[in-house]
Amino acid sequence: MGAFDFDDPSAGSARSLIEALESVAIAAGKEILAVRAEGAQVIVKSDCTPVTQADRRAETLILDFLTTEFPGIPVVAEELAEAGRCPSHARDMFFLVDALDGTGDFIAGRNEFTVNIALIRGQTPVTGVVYAPALGKIWSGVTGQAQVADVTPEGEIVHQKPIRTRQRPKTPVALISVTHREPETAAWLERLPEHETASVGSSLKFCLLAEGRADVYPRMVCLKQWDIAAGDAVLRAAGGMTLTLEGTPLLYGVEGSDFGCSRFVGWGSAPDA
Numbered sequence: 001m002g003a004f005d006f007d008d009p010s011a012g013s014a015r016s017l018i019e020a021l022e023s024v025a026i027a028a029g030k031e032i033l034a035v036r037a038e039g040a041q042v043i044v045k046s047d048c049t050p051v052t053q054a055d056r057r058a059e060t061l062i063l064d065f066l067t068t069e070f071p072g073i074p075v076v077a078e079e080l081a082e083a084g085r086c087p088s089h090a091r092d093m094f095f096l097v098d099a100l101d102g103t104g105d106f107i108a109g110r111n112e113f114t115v116n117i118a119l120i121r122g123q124t125p126v127t128g129v130v131y132a133p134a135l136g137k138i139w140s141g142v143t144g145q146a147q148v149a150d151v152t153p154e155g156e157i158v159h160q161k162p163i164r165t166r167q168r169p170k171t172p173v174a175l176i177s178v179t180h181r182e183p184e185t186a187a188w189l190e191r192l193p194e195h196e197t198a199s200v201g202s203s204l205k206f207c208l209l210a211e212g213r214a215d216v217y218p219r220m221v222c223l224k225q226w227d228i229a230a231g232d233a234v235l236r237a238a239g240g241m242t243l244t245l246e247g248t249p250l251l252y253g254v255e256g257s258d259f260g261c262s263r264f265v266g267w268g269s270a271p272d273a
Contacts, residue, residue: 004127006143014127017119017142018129018140020065020069021117021119022129022131022138022140024061024117025131026133026151026155027065027155028058028059028061028062028099028115029133030155031054031061032057033133033134035057036054036106036134040106041053045082046082047082049103050103050104050107051079051082052100054100054103054106055078055079055100056079058100058115059077059097059100061099062077062099062115062117063097066095066097066117070095073094073095074090075087075094075097076090076095076097076226077095077097078097078098078099078224078226079099081224081226086259087254088254089254089255090255092121093119093120093121094120094254095119096117096226096229096230096252097116097226098114098116098203098224098229098230100114101114101202101226101227102114102201102202105201112132112200113132113134113201114131114202114204115129115133116129116203116226116227117129118229118232118233120229124249125229125232125236127140127141127142128140128141128229128230128231128232128237129234130203130206130230130234131151132202136151136152136153137149137207139163139207139231140234141233142237143237144237146163146234146237146238147160147162147163148160148161148207148210163211163212163238164210165210165238165240165268165269166212166268168216168268168269169215170194171194171196172195172196173195173197173216174189174192174195174196174214174215175199175200175205175208175209175216176199176218177200182220182221184220184221185218185219185220185221187220188265189218192216195215198214203227203231205231205266206234206235206266207231209238209266209267210237210238212238215267216267216271217265217266218265219265219266220263221263222261222263223260224259225257225260226259227261228250228261228264231266232266239268239269240266241270242264242265243267243271244264245265250262250264
């Protein structure tokens, strides 16, 4: 595949990239659902977080695809990093992969887990796909253009439509994690004017912002870049933004990195000064 024209989302190369990432995300989702049907075995990693064979099988499938189809682009992925095998540098572009975001939700039998694949260019997420296999929904975005679609049990994408963020209403909806209720986020929300809250798992929070179904997503603990890059790409493509607490766009990088990201707030529309 040739150079990508990210300034023109309708360009054939950009469209082909999105379609390729959608196809492998759906294939990875089938692996995850197959493991769930078999019964997942849970292992605790060195950082005390859980992993299952669903995480590993889905990641292996995605890595094999990306290294075959895009051999010149480095890949950073969650289980690859755990094994100490991620690249230590990337000049301009690299993929960020979380093959099963929301492992806790997956283990608990909830449906709010996702497959996340993003392409980073110049420290910015320019392309992303988020697939929720148990919900049969897929979101994708490339600069200035985002969409949501249904996915049939056979893996076919249907009913695809464009999505955009909304102007913040008088009573905005703030999204919080289902499984992580850190006090810092609660304190940040206390300073927000009158609002409603909703609990949502995994990177689906970014997707709801992108669809204009919610307005703000604060996260006051440090996550890993692969947790959020794909959702962030979809949100930015839909007209939203993800900012640090200092009000600058959240950046992604490999050089000298442990692949962590700073505290951030995802916004559907620009925040008040």
